[in-house]
Amino acid sequence: MEIRLPKLNRADYERAQRRLDNLTKPRGSLGYLEELAKQYVYITGELFPSLPLKKHVYVFAGDHGVVEEGVSAYPQEVTKQMIYNFLAGGAGINVIARQAGAEVFVVDVGVAGEVEAEGLIKRKVCPGTKNFLKEPAMTRKEAETALQVGFDLATQAAEEGVKLLIPGEMGIGNTTPSAAVICAILDEKPEDIVGRGTGIDDQALQHKREVVAKALSRYQFKDPIDVLAKVGGAEIGAIAGLFLGGASRRVPVIIDGFISLAGYTIAQALAPEIKDFVFLGHCSEEKGAAKVVKKLGLRPIVDLSLRLGEGTGACLASIIVETALRILTEMATFDDAGVTKGNEFEE
Amino acid sequence: MEIRLPKLNRADYERAQRRLDNLTKPRGSLGYLEELAKQYVYITGELFPSLPLKKHVYVFAGDHGVVEEGVSAYPQEVTKQMIYNFLAGGAGINVIARQAGAEVFVVDVGVAGEVEAEGLIKRKVCPGTKNFLKEPAMTRKEAETALQVGFDLATQAAEEGVKLLIPGEMGIGNTTPSAAVICAILDEKPEDIVGRGTGIDDQALQHKREVVAKALSRYQFKDPIDVLAKVGGAEIGAIAGLFLGGASRRVPVIIDGFISLAGYTIAQALAPEIKDFVFLGHCSEEKGAAKVVKKLGLRPIVDLSLRLGEGTGACLASIIVETALRILTEMATFDDAGVTKGNEFEE
Numbered sequence: 001m002e003i004r005l006p007k008l009n010r011a012d013y014e015r016a017q018r019r020l021d022n023l024t025k026p027r028g029s030l031g032y033l034e035e036l037a038k039q040y041v042y043i044t045g046e047l048f049p050s051l052p053l054k055k056h057v058y059v060f061a062g063d064h065g066v067v068e069e070g071v072s073a074y075p076q077e078v079t080k081q082m083i084y085n086f087l088a089g090g091a092g093i094n095v096i097a098r099q100a101g102a103e104v105f106v107v108d109v110g111v112a113g114e115v116e117a118e119g120l121i122k123r124k125v126c127p128g129t130k131n132f133l134k135e136p137a138m139t140r141k142e143a144e145t146a147l148q149v150g151f152d153l154a155t156q157a158a159e160e161g162v163k164l165l166i167p168g169e170m171g172i173g174n175t176t177p178s179a180a181v182i183c184a185i186l187d188e189k190p191e192d193i194v195g196r197g198t199g200i201d202d203q204a205l206q207h208k209r210e211v212v213a214k215a216l217s218r219y220q221f222k223d224p225i226d227v228l229a230k231v232g233g234a235e236i237g238a239i240a241g242l243f244l245g246g247a248s249r250r251v252p253v254i255i256d257g258f259i260s261l262a263g264y265t266i267a268q269a270l271a272p273e274i275k276d277f278v279f280l281g282h283c284s285e286e287k288g289a290a291k292v293v294k295k296l297g298l299r300p301i302v303d304l305s306l307r308l309g310e311g312t313g314a315c316l317a318s319i320i321v322e323t324a325l326r327i328l329t330e331m332a333t334f335d336d337a338g339v340t341k342g343n344e345f346e347e
Numbered sequence: 348m349e350i351r352l353p354k355l356n357r358a359d360y361e362r363a364q365r366r367l368d369n370l371t372k373p374r375g376s377l378g379y380l381e382e383l384a385k386q387y388v389y390i391t392g393e394l395f396p397s398l399p400l401k402k403h404v405y406v407f408a409g410d411h412g413v414v415e416e417g418v419s420a421y422p423q424e425v426t427k428q429m430i431y432n433f434l435a436g437g438a439g440i441n442v443i444a445r446q447a448g449a450e451v452f453v454v455d456v457g458v459a460g461e462v463e464a465e466g467l468i469k470r471k472v473c474p475g476t477k478n479f480l481k482e483p484a485m486t487r488k489e490a491e492t493a494l495q496v497g498f499d500l501a502t503q504a505a506e507e508g509v510k511l512l513i514p515g516e517m518g519i520g521n522t523t524p525s526a527a528v529i530c531a532i533l534d535e536k537p538e539d540i541v542g543r544g545t546g547i548d549d550q551a552l553q554h555k556r557e558v559v560a561k562a563l564s565r566y567q568f569k570d571p572i573d574v575l576a577k578v579g580g581a582e583i584g585a586i587a588g589l590f591l592g593g594a595s596r597r598v599p600v601i602i603d604g605f606i607s608l609a610g611y612t613i614a615q616a617l618a619p620e621i622k623d624f625v626f627l628g629h630c631s632e633e634k635g636a637a638k639v640v641k642k643l644g645l646r647p648i649v650d651l652s653l654r655l656g657e658g659t660g661a662c663l664a665s666i667i668v669e670t671a672l673r674i675l676t677e678m679a680t681f682d683d684a685g686v687t688k689g690n691e692f693e694e
Contacts, residue, residue, distance in 0.1 A: 031652030090679025276577025
């Protein structure tokens, strides 16, 4: 996989800054909306993107062998059941995508057993991962294939004119490998990162922490792909690939929740300059997310105590990115509107 | 003015809670979105509101005699110039309202001099307030009329089927009376509340604080309307009236920025139970806003460091309220989708 990212041009950022400073508002008064607009122009090089933005959500579905350790409040069959729900338009991400004007694609990258459903994108890397407490979750080859799936979907979307990418996921048990990946990549401790996922009790939480800690002590990791293979999952790899593929084509990608953060840490370990190509949609309520977000130095667009995943928070945030671009492109300038400029304090 | 508010029924809130708990997601996993949906149902009594919501933004424009003390970075003529910009669709609020599917109305409640423009709603209470450092900003009668303007527009909107109200404002200098109102109503100190407004420097900020402190020491206030009259402004009064009028018809109102908070404090002083009828759109960057928000115990829907006013932050937040209602009304239940319920931890 190609992971050299395009070089961005600071002049694009400054062009956006100049335009924003000429709009009929006190300079900087639209705060983080102005930052989002500048960053979007910096990533894409487009000062006047065509609106509404074409947005794709990819919901990567995968299963996890580690669920046999009792780390989730939901049974594994729910991964498959939810695929049908996504395809029927009834899940949280479908609803939010309708509000955002985004199209949702569902990708089987690692579901246990066969799933046949119209509209499902079939890119199965493995039939669920192995239980990483006992053996590596995936082979290195499977991990690389997972990355490639996300990468290819992103570059294909770029060809189709998509201007904003949103990674989503579904996979019962997937906060467990996500926590393991985050601990391994960012050198964090399981007690600070492992959380309740869909809603386990204190005892199960303690057990989940021990599972992650034991797994981490079991393996040596030689590189980020090795982490993904040994304690990750197919959807985490596909998400990492989506970040890299989007960035390679200068299409911004919005980080969603905890699993998305795990995918992002893999992508950033492979290509540190990726930070310039992404937005953070929100800060998940899952324990550990806030610490990771702080460590990575990212600012969430919204903060609504979400912990559903599926891409929901990032998709909601995409509306705010689009609003920022409307400001940039549709607001009148002082000259256009015949409004007198203020004598503002220069910070 | 009638300020008895309707009694809300806790059963409506619980009906929404039950529906949310049956949707295909871990219980509570949509965090504050679920709270917004429940609160909306509690206020309106409608479990399945018709979407998209009909939303009105009222931009109340007024001028302020206190600008002669040099408290703003912009000249007074900008109030009038911006009215034309609003009516032409080029201001920040117009752009955000297009994104939100909201209709914008511009109301002259207190602009200095005559303004003639097609589409302008003319409800002038006074031709700009007096300089409150020297004499009361308005008479009691003017303050009452300002409240009535907002109240009447809200009740008229309710008759027309509006389901969400957004107060906005424009008025060069209006952070100064807003700070004075907030200090008087909430018993705060000018040094904690007075901020840079559109962007004044340190020296002007110090002066602005002194102006507010002197004005506050000059007057005795006998009730909230007296505060509004002596150190407030017409648009602050109209905003307070909009909160009260919306609440009286069970139409939720979204608090915007600093001026909107000032209007809200007046409304709350007149009818403390109004807290149940409002949402806080965002937390303004204007100094003092964060303190006020904390004191009032309100949670902002977004936090994007905005300080433009006009209703921009509230209007942006209205998209998130609408998204919450889409979740409530459009998501599949576990039964509908054939998804197995989890065995979640009861908090």
